[in-house]
Amino acid sequence: MRCQFSLAAVAALTGAVSGAVVPVAEVRAGAGGVVEAHRISVPPWFLSLAAELDAIAPTETSSFLAPSSDINPDSSSPLPTPIESSPPVQSSPPVESAAPVQSLPPVQSPPPAPASSSEPATSSSSTEIAHPSSAGPTTPASPSAAPTVKTCPGPAQQSTDVYWLHAQDHNGQGAGYAPFTNDPKRYPVFRNAMDYSVVNDGSGDQTPRLQKAIDDDGNGGSRKGRGVTRNPAEVFLPGGTYQLGSTLTLTVGTIIVGDPNNPPIIKAGPNFQGEFLIMGYDKMNGNPETSFMMLVKNVILDTTAVSPGQSITALQWGVAQGAGLTNIQVHMPTGPSRHTGINIVAGSTIAVTDVTIIGGATGIINSNQQVNFKNVHFIGCGTAFEASGGWTVLLQGAVFESCGTGVNMTTNALGSLVILDSISTNSGPLIRFYDSSHDAGHQNSQFLIQNLEYNSKEPIAVDTNGHTRLEATAHVDTWVWGTMVPGAYAPGGAWNTHRSPQLLVDGRYFTKAQPTYAGFSGQDIVNVKTVPGHVVKGDGVTDDTVALNAILAQNAANCKITYIPFGVYRVSDTLLIPVGSRIVGEVWSVISGYGDSFRNPNNPRAVIRVGNPGDVGTIEIQDMRFSVAEVLPGAKVVEINAAGQQPGDVGLWNTMVTVGGTAETSISTTCTSQDPKDCMAAYMVMHLTETSSAYIENFWGWTADHNLDSKSLFTIISTGRGILVESTKGTWLTGTGSEHHWLYNYNFHKASNVFAGLLQSESPYIQGSGEFEKAPAPWTVDPEIGDPDFSWCGPNDDKCRTALATNVDGGSNIALYNSAAWAFFDGSWNGLYNEPCQGKCQANMMRVTGAPQNLIWYSISTRMTEVIVLDGKTNPREDNHAGGWEGIIQAYGEFAG
Ligand SMILES: *[C@@H]1O[C@H](CO)[C@@H](O)[C@H](O)[C@H]1NC(C)=O
Numbered sequence: 001m002r003c004q005f006s007l008a009a010v011a012a013l014t015g016a017v018s019g020a021v022v023p024v025a026e027v028r029a030g031a032g033g034v035v036e037a038h039r040i041s042v043p044p045w046f047l048s049l050a051a052e053l054d055a056i057a058p059t060e061t062s063s064f065l066a067p068s069s070d071i072n073p074d075s076s077s078p079l080p081t082p083i084e085s086s087p088p089v090q091s092s093p094p095v096e097s098a099a100p101v102q103s104l105p106p107v108q109s110p111p112p113a114p115a116s117s118s119e120p121a122t123s124s125s126s127t128e129i130a131h132p133s134s135a136g137p138t139t140p141a142s143p144s145a146a147p148t149v150k151t152c153p154g155p156a157q158q159s160t161d162v163y164w165l166h167a168q169d170h171n172g173q174g175a176g177y178a179p180f181t182n183d184p185k186r187y188p189v190f191r192n193a194m195d196y197s198v199v200n201d202g203s204g205d206q207t208p209r210l211q212k213a214i215d216d217d218g219n220g221g222s223r224k225g226r227g228v229t230r231n232p233a234e235v236f237l238p239g240g241t242y243q244l245g246s247t248l249t250l251t252v253g254t255i256i257v258g259d260p261n262n263p264p265i266i267k268a269g270p271n272f273q274g275e276f277l278i279m280g281y282d283k284m285n286g287n288p289e290t291s292f293m294m295l296v297k298n299v300i301l302d303t304t305a306v307s308p309g310q311s312i313t314a315l316q317w318g319v320a321q322g323a324g325l326t327n328i329q330v331h332m333p334t335g336p337s338r339h340t341g342i343n344i345v346a347g348s349t350i351a352v353t354d355v356t357i358i359g360g361a362t363g364i365i366n367s368n369q370q371v372n373f374k375n376v377h378f379i380g381c382g383t384a385f386e387a388s389g390g391w392t393v394l395l396q397g398a399v400f401e402s403c404g405t406g407v408n409m410t411t412n413a414l415g416s417l418v419i420l421d422s423i424s425t426n427s428g429p430l431i432r433f434y435d436s437s438h439d440a441g442h443q444n445s446q447f448l449i450q451n452l453e454y455n456s457k458e459p460i461a462v463d464t465n466g467h468t469r470l471e472a473t474a475h476v477d478t479w480v481w482g483t484m485v486p487g488a489y490a491p492g493g494a495w496n497t498h499r500s501p502q503l504l505v506d507g508r509y510f511t512k513a514q515p516t517y518a519g520f521s522g523q524d525i526v527n528v529k530t531v532p533g534h535v536v537k538g539d540g541v542t543d544d545t546v547a548l549n550a551i552l553a554q555n556a557a558n559c560k561i562t563y564i565p566f567g568v569y570r571v572s573d574t575l576l577i578p579v580g581s582r583i584v585g586e587v588w589s590v591i592s593g594y595g596d597s598f599r600n601p602n603n604p605r606a607v608i609r610v611g612n613p614g615d616v617g618t619i620e621i622q623d624m625r626f627s628v629a630e631v632l633p634g635a636k637v638v639e640i641n642a643a644g645q646q647p648g649d650v651g652l653w654n655t656m657v658t659v660g661g662t663a664e665t666s667i668s669t670t671c672t673s674q675d676p677k678d679c680m681a682a683y684m685v686m687h688l689t690e691t692s693s694a695y696i697e698n699f700w701g702w703t704a705d706h707n708l709d710s711k712s713l714f715t716i717i718s719t720g721r722g723i724l725v726e727s728t729k730g731t732w733l734t735g736t737g738s739e740h741h742w743l744y745n746y747n748f749h750k751a752s753n754v755f756a757g758l759l760q761s762e763s764p765y766i767q768g769s770g771e772f773e774k775a776p777a778p779w780t781v782d783p784e785i786g787d788p789d790f791s792w793c794g795p796n797d798d799k800c801r802t803a804l805a806t807n808v809d810g811g812s813n814i815a816l817y818n819s820a821a822w823a824f825f826d827g828s829w830n831g832l833y834n835e836p837c838q839g840k841c842q843a844n845m846m847r848v849t850g851a852p853q854n855l856i857w858y859s860i861s862t863r864m865t866e867v868i869v870l871d872g873k874t875n876p877r878e879d880n881h882a883g884g885w886e887g888i889i890q891a892y893g894e895f896a897g
Pocket residue numbers: 089090091092383386405408409410411432
């Protein structure tokens with residue numbers, strides 16, 4: 001049946017799904033206005049940044065971000081104190097039948113599409129494509145003919161050459177170039193571990209040499225502590241076994257990439273010294289919440305040689321936005337041990353994707369603020385996932401195989417959890433949880449299970465008192481333990497969720513792994529800096545527009561993969577990425593718009609245009625950063641018009657948009673006025689237009705609240721809009737963050753068939769009480785693209801005239817999971833992070849208007865807003881839904897259909 005949010009229906013269904021074992025507990029009204037005392041006034045990372053401001057070193061050549069004192073991330077994590085001490089929980093018996101480590105197939109990207117799906121080159125005569133060009137204010141220029149269809153095939157045959165990335169020219173003309181490092185000519189962006197005398201035959205202690213490969217600044221020194229974009233490093237590990245004797249430490253602005261054809265094994269030696277095999281958190285860059293931009297892919301971490309009784313964690317991943325983990329395996333001993341796969345200690349990362357974890361006492365321990373764990377496969381873990389803190393977690397496409405416990409949420413430390421499209425087989429209970437339904441005031445540990453396949457015998461949900469709350473059953477459509485709107489706290493509510501078939505493949509929301517192009521040969525790749533007849537510099541000075549456009553067009557026509565080595569590529573006009581394109585950056589190669597083309601907010605123009613309206617075919621983009629080089633109020637940084645023939649043909653992975661904050665833009669020095677009208681830095685972050693259909697994974701759209709690469713942290717920026725979604729043909733936002741944009745962070749305007757899993761946002765720090773500009777000012781509302789006009793606010797109501805985290809305006813079949821919408825500051829800004837708002841920062845966080853049909857919205861977490869969802873119905877308030885950081889609605893169904 002369809003979604004029913006009436007309490008009567010919930011009560012009736014609970015018995016049905018849970019086999020009537022569990023009596024339907026009393027349904028409690030929302031928390032009686034009691035707000036727990038654990039609320040903190042200032043997130044700890046702000047204090048850390050403020051401390052660093054004082055400690056900043058005096059010259060450009062020395063570390064500009066002094067190392068923060070050796071913080072203990074545990075004690076700095078803003079975790080709520082458990083409301084009552086949890087009763088002891090039986091630890092699960094060791095799993096005997098875990099799959100042997102060796103039987104796992106090597107890390108692989110999905111097989112490329114068969115060559116037969118190839119389309120004739122640039123068949124611009126196609127007439128089959130609907131919606132030719134009505135996508136709102138798309139960029140007017142780039143006069144294009146009829147829509148183009150161009151789908152690119154996989155390799156004609158699997159290449160046996162060395163991995164194409166390995167084969168690139170990394171030293172000559174085609175090498176990456178970091179314009180803002182001290183000595184760019186000598187600075188190596190790309191580092192092959194083997195060039196640092198690393199031995200990969202499983203012998204010795206490779207930590208010192210591998211560490212040198214990561215830290216090398218090309219000048220005999222270390223690049224640690226020098227910010228995010230001045231000293232980027234891409235470290236390549238060929239296949240082999242790299243034995244470590246002690247912890248390897250990562251640094252922001254780094255990609256560690258293994259050969260996907262033969263994934264390297266980073267292995268703890270039998271005498272390993274240390275608590276972590278790899279320390280991902282970079283303490284030289286502030287607290288975990290500012291440990292930005294670090295990516296690890298195509299590697300295997302292995303602790304099997306370390307005695308099971310020795311405590312070790314393969315990866316400490318207390319990192320922030322722009323960071324990514326993808327195509328990773330973690331191998332630990334099976335049976336009883338003290339090994340942990342990944343410990344995410346605080347931090348603010350967005351997505352952890354395509355990870356397999358074998359063995360260990362615990363697969364993942366997590367206290368990150370908010371994160372989408374996508375397609376994580378747990379095999380033979382004692383406990384797969386332990387919630388040690390944080391506000392909201394999405395486990396999407398998880399597989400629990402032969403694990404003692406699926407999710408341990410017994411300590412009441414996590415606010416909200418969704419387990420989506422997941423499978424449990426041959427395991428203990430899916431979830432052991434603290435029952436907060438009787439807590440007065442603050443209620444944590446709320447969760448929702450949707451589309452679970454369950455082949456295990458033990459109950460699905462067991463509370464800390466050992467009471468079964470959901471019996472084993474082969475399939476769960478939707479089951480909640482948490483607050484509902486309309487309704488109240490439902491301890492075991494069940495219903496069916498109506499999900500748009502257009503979003504599903506094999507009954508699950510579509511997902512797609514980041515492509516590795518593993519089967520392609522060097523000949524299939526074109527480095528933009530080595531194309532005869534075209535000069536592309538990426539030096540942060542040259543206008544690369546014409547040459548880059550020509551190369552992209554040529555590569556798309558020939559289905560060549562475009563490699564863009566690190567650089568800052570300035571473009572004075574739109575860069576068109578045509579259908580037929582596949583683009584790989586190096587440590588987030590930067591394309592930065594500048595000049596008069598992008599100045600007029602009444603005639604906005606795309607810096608990056610992903611296909612023309614109506615185009616259909618392949619466009620894949622990864623490891624890129626798009627930026628504005630100066631204040632450009634008419635710059636729409638990314639506009640996506642293209643649609644795939646298949647879901648995910650058009651996709652972005654580990655890609656970001658930044659407005660200010662980094663070395664390559666003058667915004668980081670010029671935007672110091674308290675009045676944000678003096679720094680209207682970009683029109684919009686990203687527009688998914690009406691004709692588009694795209695898959696977007698681990699995307700971060702950031703208007704800077706502080707500078708990452710310079711001595712002064714202080715900056716005040718206004719970007720008109722965050723992410724606008726007007727698409728109707730299938731859109732998947734799998735782990736995205738959108739921060740500090742002026743009118744909204746997300747706007748779903750007449751959109752249809754949209755899935756979003758994890759939408760993280762922060763309101764601009766300079767709105768609310770005492771603000772210099774009242775939204776929409778200083779921007780002009782454009783009704784054509786559904787800009788919220790704030791007409792529901794009084795003219796002088798500062799708190800009301802603040803950015804909406806998410807605005808849903810009309811449309812249909814919109815499925816949003818795990819919103820994480822935070823507000824911290826208001827009014828004038830001193831850059832010190834020491835003046836949090838008094839009371840609530842803003843009046844409304846989310847808004848629904850235009851009567852959307854079948855809006856599914858599960859797990860909404862908010863901070864410092866009065867109203868969680870301004871919907872013209874009940875306008876549910878944070879104070880009546882206390883939990884998580886401040887507010888939780890676990891299931892919002894006012895417009896569910
Ligand atoms: C859940 O985690 C807590 C905290 O680490 C631990 O004390 C408890 O034993 C765990 N329970 C299970 C069933 O693993």
